[in-house]
Amino acid sequence: MTAHRRFRDRRRIGPVQVGTYYDGRGRDKHTAACTAPGCGFSADYTDRSAAELAASTHRCKA
Numbered sequence: 001m002t003a004h005r006r007f008r009d010r011r012r013i014g015p016v017q018v019g020t021y022y023d024g025r026g027r028d029k030h031t032a033a034c035t036a037p038g039c040g041f042s043a044d045y046t047d048r049s050a051a052e053l054a055a056s057t058h059r060c061k062a
Contacts (some may be wrong), residue, residue, distance in 0.1 A: 002010065007031070016041070016055035036060045 007019035015036045023029045030051035033042035039060050045051040 005013060005031075011052075013052065013055040014058070015039070015060055016058050018048070018051045018055050032058070034060060 005021040008019050010017055011040045012018075016028065016032055018032050020030050024030050026044040028046075030041055030048045030049040032045070032055045036039070036055060041060070043051075043054055045054070049053055
């Protein structure tokens with residue numbers, strides 16, 4: 001089963017987008033995902049600052 005998330009408060013840091021969404025239990029979650037072709041980096045965090053730190057320090061291998 002795939003997760004359909006409605007992202008809000010999106011922000012781009014280099015090739016990485018950071019977005020906030022509600023999980024299935026109504027809690028805020030934050031995702032950092034690289035949009036470069038062939039990279040495949042994405043991660044979920046409970047803090048927005050952690051997601052933005054991951055986005056700013058990400059070095060794309062693609």
